Amino acid sequence: MQERIRYHKINLEDRELMMTMYAQDPRRTCEHCFANNYLWQSVYPAEMAEFDGCISVRFYDGADLYYDFPSGPGDKQQALERILEWTKRQDALRFYGLLRDEVELLEKWHPGEFIITPERDIYDYIYETGRLTTLAGKKLHGKRGHIHRFEENHDWRYESLGPDNWQACLQMNQIWKRKRADKWDPDMEEEFQVVNQALQHYDKLGMVGGVLWADREVVAFTMGESLGGDTLAVHFEKAFPEIQGAYPMINQQFVKHECQQYRYINREDDAGAEGLRKAKMSYVPDILLEKYMVVRK
Numbered sequence: 001m002q003e004r005i006r007y008h009k010i011n012l013e014d015r016e017l018m019m020t021m022y023a024q025d026p027r028r029t030c031e032h033c034f035a036n037n038y039l040w041q042s043v044y045p046a047e048m049a050e051f052d053g054c055i056s057v058r059f060y061d062g063a064d065l066y067y068d069f070p071s072g073p074g075d076k077q078q079a080l081e082r083i084l085e086w087t088k089r090q091d092a093l094r095f096y097g098l099l100r101d102e103v104e105l106l107e108k109w110h111p112g113e114f115i116i117t118p119e120r121d122i123y124d125y126i127y128e129t130g131r132l133t134t135l136a137g138k139k140l141h142g143k144r145g146h147i148h149r150f151e152e153n154h155d156w157r158y159e160s161l162g163p164d165n166w167q168a169c170l171q172m173n174q175i176w177k178r179k180r181a182d183k184w185d186p187d188m189e190e191e192f193q194v195v196n197q198a199l200q201h202y203d204k205l206g207m208v209g210g211v212l213w214a215d216r217e218v219v220a221f222t223m224g225e226s227l228g229g230d231t232l233a234v235h236f237e238k239a240f241p242e243i244q245g246a247y248p249m250i251n252q253q254f255v256k257h258e259c260q261q262y263r264y265i266n267r268e269d270d271a272g273a274e275g276l277r278k279a280k281m282s283y284v285p286d287i288l289l290e291k292y293m294v295v296r297k
Contacts, residue, residue, distance in 0.1 A: 003051075004086070005049050005051055005056070005082055005083070005086050006049055007047035007048065007049040007056075007058060008047055008048065008049070009041070009045070009046070009047055010034075010037055010038050010041060010046050010047065010048050010057070011038075012038070012201070012204055012205075014034070014038075014048060015034045015035075015038070015204075015205070015206060017050065017055065018033075018034045018037075018048065018055060019033070019034050019206065019226075019228065021050075021054070021055045021071050021072035021073070022034075022071060022072075022227065022228035023228035023229070024072060024073040024228075025071050025072050025073060025228070026227060026228040026229025026230070026231075027071075027099060027227065027228075027229070028124070028126060028227060028229070028230075028231045028264060028266055028287070028289060029097060029099060029124055029227070029266075029289060029291065030124050030227070030233040030235075030266050030268045030269070031057075031068060031096075031097050032071065032227050032228065033225045033226070033227050033228070033233060034205070034206065034225070035198070035205040035206065035207055035225045035235065036225065036233070036235055037057055037059070038205070039194050039197055039198050039205075039235075040059075040194060041059075042190070042193065042194065042197075043190045043194070044059045044060060044061055045059060045060045046058070046059040046060075047059070051079060051082060052070075052074045052075045052076075052078045052079040052082065053072055053073055053074015053075055053079075054070035054071060054072035054073075054074040054075070054076060054079040055070070055071050055072050056068065056070050056071075056079065056083060057071075059096075064092075064094060065090070065094065066094045066095065066096035067083060067087075067093070067094065067095050067096070068095065068096060068097065068098075069095065069098050069099075069102040069105075070083070076105070077105075077109060080105075080106075080109065084110070084296075087296075092295055092296065093295070093296040094293070094294070094295050094296075095292075095293070095294035095295075096122075096293060097119075097122055097291040097292070097293075098291065098292045098293075098294055099289070099290070099291060099292075100290055100292070103116055103292050103294065106294065112297075113296060113297055114294050114295065114296055114297065115294070115295045115296075115297060116292055116293075116294050117292060117293045117294075117295075118290055118291075118292050119291060119292060119293045120272075121269065121270065121271055121272035122269045122271070122291045123269055123270075123288050123289055123290055123291055124266050124267075124268055124269055124287075124288075124289035124291065125266070125267045125268070125269070125270070125280040125281075125283070125285040125287075125288060125289075126231070126264050126265070126266045126267070126285055126286060126287035126288075126289055127264065127265050127267065127283060127284075127285055127286055127287075128263065128264060128265075128286045129255060129259055129260065129262055129263060129264060129265055131286070132251065132252065132255045132265055132283070133252065133255050133256050133260070135147070135248075135252060139284050140283070140284070142282075143248045143252075143282075143283070146244060146245040146247075146248045146249075147245050147248050147249050147252060148245075149244055149245050150214075150243070150244060150245025150246065150248075150249045151245075151249075153244070153245075154214035154215055154243075155214070155215055155216075156212065156213060156214045156215075156249075157212075157213050158210060158211070158212055158213075158250075158253040158254075158257060159210070159211045159213065160208075160209070160210060160211075160257065160258065161202065161208070161209025161210055161211050161221060161222075161223065163203070165211045165218070166199050166200075166202060168211070168218045169199055169211060169218055169221045170196060170199050170200075171218070172217075172218040172219070172221065172238065173192065173195055173196060173199070173238060176238055176240065177192050179240075191236075194236075195236050195238065198223055198235070198236060199223075202223070205225070206225065206226075207223050207224060207225045207235070208223070208224055208225070208226075208232070208258050208259075209221060209222055209223040209224070209254075209258075210222050210250060210253060210254035210257060210258055212239070212246065212249055212250045212253060214243065214246070219239060219240050219243050219246045220237070220238060220239035220240070220243075220246045220247065220249065220250035221236075221237075221238055221250065222234060222236060222237040222238070222250050222251070222254045223235055223236045223237075224254070224258075224259075224265075226262070227266065230262055230263040230264060231262055231263065231264040231265070231266050232259050232262045232264075232265055232266065233265075233266040233267075233268060234254075234265060234266065234267050234268065235268070237250065237251065264286070264287070266289075267280060267283075267285075269291075
């Protein structure tokens with residue numbers, strides 16, 4: 001009988017192990033990092049375990065439990081077999097956000113045992129760093145125009161996120177919420193709390209961020225995290241939408257100043273939100289990373 005897999009709640013002490021494993025087995029999916037899994041635990045309770053030279057992360061979405069594909073330099077097939085055996089008595093074994101090559105391994109090792117469904121709402125939007133820096137080309141002409149007007153209309157500066165401006169970003173996030181009081185909903189509150197937590201623990205999470213000032217106030221900030229290879233994922237981006245050009249400006253300045261060592265920028269999925277999909281498509285992604293939901297039959 002195999003030893004029980006011992007999952008535990010993800011905590012700050014797990015960061016070094018998780019990032020080491022991800023760095024030895026890099027992928028470009030936005031779930032493949034520590035901070036994203038850690039910060040969203042208040043909404044999607046997450047756990048991790050280490051076995052067979054791999055780590056496994058699982059999380060709850062309501063009553064449903066989802067697993068990721070084992071990550072790390074170890075024996076993924078053996079780790080997967082452990083998960084399959086351990087979950088035999090569950091009502092359903094579900095995998096979330098698997099990549100095409102991971103699905104192919106599942107089909108190779110266990111042909112015909114899984115229902116595999118592409119899930120467009122969780123496809124990641126990935127862009128070449130150089131293109132987000134220069135915004136060159138006809139398709140991005142509008143972005144350059146918005147940035148030009150921002151530069152003309154404001155006395156502005158960009159700063160790396162750090163101890164000198166964390167508090168100003170927390171205040172900006174509070175103002176951002178207050179301005180939307182008439183349409184505030186539970187999903188917005190969840191993200192608001194997660195962003196606050198990210199700012200409060202920023203120094204311990206290993207993230208990188210940027211802050212945009214205009215006329216002596218913070219009008220935008222952003223935070224991201226390395227995915228362990230050639231890609232950085234942008235987890236949060238906040239700007240006052242009434243300030244023309246604030247969103248494209250923080251996007252470009254952050255990439256220009258903090259992300260030049262990466263080949264790609266992953267701006268995550270659109271969660272099926274029409275406005276978000278339109279905004280992400282307007283930057284013309286170089287890769288629309290397909291991800292799959294997988295359920296054992």
